[in-house]
Amino acid sequence: MTKIFIDPGHGGANPGAIAASGLQEADVTLDIGLRLGRILKNRGYEVDYSRTENTTVSLAQRAQAANSWGADYFISIHCNSNPDPIYKGTSTYCFRLGIPAAVLAEYVNTALIEAIGTPDLGVMTANFAVLRRTQMPAILVETAFLSNPEEAALLAEPVFRENCAIGIANGIDNYLSAQ
Numbered sequence: 001m002t003k004i005f006i007d008p009g010h011g012g013a014n015p016g017a018i019a020a021s022g023l024q025e026a027d028v029t030l031d032i033g034l035r036l037g038r039i040l041k042n043r044g045y046e047v048d049y050s051r052t053e054n055t056t057v058s059l060a061q062r063a064q065a066a067n068s069w070g071a072d073y074f075i076s077i078h079c080n081s082n083p084d085p086i087y088k089g090t091s092t093y094c095f096r097l098g099i100p101a102a103v104l105a106e107y108v109n110t111a112l113i114e115a116i117g118t119p120d121l122g123v124m125t126a127n128f129a130v131l132r133r134t135q136m137p138a139i140l141v142e143t144a145f146l147s148n149p150e151e152a153a154l155l156a157e158p159v160f161r162e163n164c165a166i167g168i169a170n171g172i173d174n175y176l177s178a179q
Contacts, residue, residue, distance in 0.1 A: 002176065003046045005071035007130060008033030009078040009140075012056025017081035019152035025079040026054060028155050032143065033077050035165035043169065063133035073104065074138035075168065076130050079155060081147040088148040089119035093126045093140040101137035107178070108139060108171030115167025116160065118144050118151065141168060 008029040010016030016025025030051065037047040048069050050062040057065075066074045080091070092109035094101040105123045113120050121142075131138045143164050144151040154160040 001046045003072045005066035005074045006033045007050040007062050007076040011051050017146040019146040029077045032161050032164045039169040059129035067135045071136050074134045076140040078142050079146045080142040085147050088145045088151050089121040091121035091142045095131040104175045105139045107175035111171030112167035115163045
């Protein structure tokens with residue numbers, strides 16, 4: 001059974017980005033992560049999480065938990081933010097191009113955009129600790145911008161969050177079907 005480790009970004013002492021409305025990234029990512037876990041379990045995957053409530057978990061602890069569990073894939077969920085509220089869209093990060101995680105990122109980014117209809121900002125690389133310290137293919141999904149009023153309003157909606165989870169799950173399915 002394929003093991004998927006879900007990492008809802010931020011939490012506890014670190015709320016992450018905060019929308020003008022007060023909506024916190026940590027709350028949004030936890031909700032999407034729990035929804036994703038439910039969907040993946042229903043599709044026959046084994047699932048574990050870095051957190052299932054509003055607790056503080058360090059970046060090193062997140063990677064170590066996935067490594068210790070023997071996860072096949074690591075999915076970190078985030079909401080983007082920018083000082084300029086005009087920016088919007090969806091992107092997915094991997095540690096570097098040319099590795100399995102980059103292909104997974106392409107599949108997830110494509111399926112997520114199909115599910116939620118946001119602008120496609122593409123797959124990008126970053127030296128994020130959770131991408132660098134994990135021993136399995138790892139991606140970090142930036143679902144939408146909390147700093148953009150339109151996308152922040154969407155991120156506040158349970159239906160949009162469910163669609164984010166469905167899109168990410170579909171991308172994982174599509175990737176694994178293509179292997």
